[in-house]
Amino acid sequence: MKELIRCEHLSFSYEGEGSNVIPALRDVSLSVGAGEYVAVLGHNGSGKSTLAKLLNLILTPKSGKIVIGGREVTTPDFTEDDLFDIRRKVGMVFQNPDNQMVATIVEEDVAFGPENLGLPREELRRRVDDALETVGMTAYAQHSTHKLSGGQKQRVAIAGIIAMMPECIIFDESTAMLDPMGRHEVMDTIEHLNRDRGITILHITHYMDEAARADRVVVMNDGSIAMDGTPREVFSQVERMRALGLEVPQATELLYRLRREGYDLPADCLTAEECAAALKELFSSRNIAE
Amino acid sequence: MISDITLGQFFPGKSLLHRMDPRVKVLLAIAFIVAIFLCKYVLTYALILLFTLFLIAVSGIPFSTILKSLKPILFILVITTVINLLFTGGEGEPLFSWWKIRIYEVSLWRAGFMALRVVLLVIAASLFLTYTTSPIALTDAIESLLKPLSYLKVPVHEFAMMMTIALRFIPILIEETEKIMNAQKSRGADLSSGGLIRRVRALIPIIVPLFISAFQRAFDLATAMECRCYRGGNGRTKLRCYKIHFIDVFMLLLFSVLIAAICLGNRYLPGIVGWGYSL
Numbered sequence: 001m002k003e004l005i006r007c008e009h010l011s012f013s014y015e016g017e018g019s020n021v022i023p024a025l026r027d028v029s030l031s032v033g034a035g036e037y038v039a040v041l042g043h044n045g046s047g048k049s050t051l052a053k054l055l056n057l058i059l060t061p062k063s064g065k066i067v068i069g070g071r072e073v074t075t076p077d078f079t080e081d082d083l084f085d086i087r088r089k090v091g092m093v094f095q096n097p098d099n100q101m102v103a104t105i106v107e108e109d110v111a112f113g114p115e116n117l118g119l120p121r122e123e124l125r126r127r128v129d130d131a132l133e134t135v136g137m138t139a140y141a142q143h144s145t146h147k148l149s150g151g152q153k154q155r156v157a158i159a160g161i162i163a164m165m166p167e168c169i170i171f172d173e174s175t176a177m178l179d180p181m182g183r184h185e186v187m188d189t190i191e192h193l194n195r196d197r198g199i200t201i202l203h204i205t206h207y208m209d210e211a212a213r214a215d216r217v218v219v220m221n222d223g224s225i226a227m228d229g230t231p232r233e234v235f236s237q238v239e240r241m242r243a244l245g246l247e248v249p250q251a252t253e254l255l256y257r258l259r260r261e262g263y264d265l266p267a268d269c270l271t272a273e274e275c276a277a278a279l280k281e282l283f284s285s286r287n288i289a290e
Numbered sequence: 291m292i293s294d295i296t297l298g299q300f301f302p303g304k305s306l307l308h309r310m311d312p313r314v315k316v317l318l319a320i321a322f323i324v325a326i327f328l329c330k331y332v333l334t335y336a337l338i339l340l341f342t343l344f345l346i347a348v349s350g351i352p353f354s355t356i357l358k359s360l361k362p363i364l365f366i367l368v369i370t371t372v373i374n375l376l377f378t379g380g381e382g383e384p385l386f387s388w389w390k391i392r393i394y395e396v397s398l399w400r401a402g403f404m405a406l407r408v409v410l411l412v413i414a415a416s417l418f419l420t421y422t423t424s425p426i427a428l429t430d431a432i433e434s435l436l437k438p439l440s441y442l443k444v445p446v447h448e449f450a451m452m453m454t455i456a457l458r459f460i461p462i463l464i465e466e467t468e469k470i471m472n473a474q475k476s477r478g479a480d481l482s483s484g485g486l487i488r489r490v491r492a493l494i495p496i497i498v499p500l501f502i503s504a505f506q507r508a509f510d511l512a513t514a515m516e517c518r519c520y521r522g523g524n525g526r527t528k529l530r531c532y533k534i535h536f537i538d539v540f541m542l543l544l545f546s547v548l549i550a551a552i553c554l555g556n557r558y559l560p561g562i563v564g565w566g567y568s569l
Contacts, residue, residue: 056517058513058516058517080521084519087516087517087518088519091517091518092514092517094510094513094514096507096510098462098507099506099507099510099511099514100510100511100514101458102454102455102458102511102514102515102518103426103454103458104426104454104457104458105426107529108529111528111529112515112518112520113518113519114529115526115527115528115529116518116519116520116521116526117519118525118526118527120527121527121528121529121531124527124529125529128529145458146458146461146462160518161518164518164519
């Protein structure tokens with residue numbers, strides 16, 4: 001797999017009150033391949049949002065190196081124009097959908113990014129229509145943005161990023177402010193972008209069931225990477241997750257507890273369906289035994 | 291509910307006025323205001339009144355809505371009329387005289403004209419600008435019309451962007467105000483009793499959080515805009531484009547005819563018809 005993003009020994013700290021320095025990231029090294037779907041988990045203050053902001057160059061690291069698409073972005077000769085190019089490649093969807101929309105009409109807002117790229121009008125039209133179709137909001141093109149539901153707003157925000165045709169989209173807790181319906185809509189959209197469009201996804205979240213849908217889960221704790229692996233590898237280590245102050249998906253949790261009671265069940269179930277299948281198997285094997 | 295307030299009361303529609311280019315509408319609104327001030331004579335006033343009625347009919351906006359839009363200026367209207375009636379003076383025999391007050395026939399006409407002017411002014415501005423033009427189109431029109439100023443280093447694009455964002459955040463901030471008011475009420479804040487000073491003071495715990503949150507939103511939006519490659523108006527293209535259609539040309543011609551008619555009317559009509567007052 002081609003590498004898209006690489007961080008080496010990244011450190012960052014926020015300036016607090018007075019001369020107080022609050023470290024947010026300590027010596028983080030991470031490599032994300034093109035087309036990967038990575039979830040970044042962690043409780044509040046674990047540094048996961050800071051990582052996202054560094055990758056989109058909203059913040060500059062205190063030390064360490066970031067390479068995006070083969071271009072090192074932390075060198076001193078990095079110019080405004082280079083920044084512009086990187087932001088074309090790496091889009092970011094934020095937490096609050098209201099605070100990232102510029103225009104009052106859906107279509108206008110989606111067009112904002114490509115307009116900044118200076119594309120000709122026909123190309124703008126094509127990209128906006130395509131992006132709205134991808135997130136399933138074509139019917140709302142002429143609607144006003146403030147009357148949409150949270151999930152719809154966030155999908156419009158995603159369309160605004162897609163229209164810039166990035167290679168990677170970072171979701172910075174983009175589902176945190178949504179109701180279950182809205183979260184579902186956004187998660188489906190994210191998955192669609194990764195599977196059908198091949199866009200690299202970095203999904204920062206604190207919902208375990210969302211992280212379970214990714215190809216790879218990176219767990220952050222106290223500014224550094226605590227775990228890194230497939231969802232099955234990560235979530236099967238229930239005690240370790242607990243120690244980091246994190247839950248595991250409910251299905252995994254249920255089977256974990258049953259296993260502790262002495263039942264023979266797999267440790268790496270993530271979804272309700274898998275869980276049900278495992279339990280069914282257990283029951284049928286018991287019936288045969290009796 | 292305060293969230294029912296919409297800025298500018300735009301009525302979406304497909305009427306002749308709705309379909310016009312917003313830039314032409316801004317220009318015509320200015321032309322119309324000039325035309326109103328050109329009128330000097332009963333018949334020219336009648337002409338422009340007729341024309342206004344024509345515009346109202348064409349716009350498809352209900353007449354009752356137009357009348358309602360005059361409500362806020364009622365006070366100004368009354369004051370203008372009274373002052374013109376009482377203090378402008380005149381020649382010859384007054385129509386009415388009591389103590390020091392004398393009302394002349396000419397002041398009666400003058401007061402009527404003045405009131406009509408104010409009414410037509412408001413109707414024309416709301417017809418062209420707020421009722422039939424969406425705020426976004428209006429912003430675009432202003433940006434486009436002021437574009438020549440950007441050569442004089444006037445930040446026209448920035449102004450237009452600020453207006454767009456302000457329009458975008460009005461409903462959000464109204465919602466937020468409501469939330470904060472409810473939050474403060476649930477903590478026992480009393481917002482609706484006491485004298486003026488007490489009430490103004492009661493607003494402080496609403497305004498302060500509102501400001502803080504508005505700044506937070508502004509920072510967030512600025513970051514989001516930068517992430518979407520915004521770097522000012524240079525090199526930006528636009529999705530929306532406006533084209534001058536037949537209707538725009540037609541309206542421009544109609545207006546030229548109107549203004550010419552008013553000028554000629556002012557000049558020659560009193561001599562031909564021989565009655566009425568001019569200012």
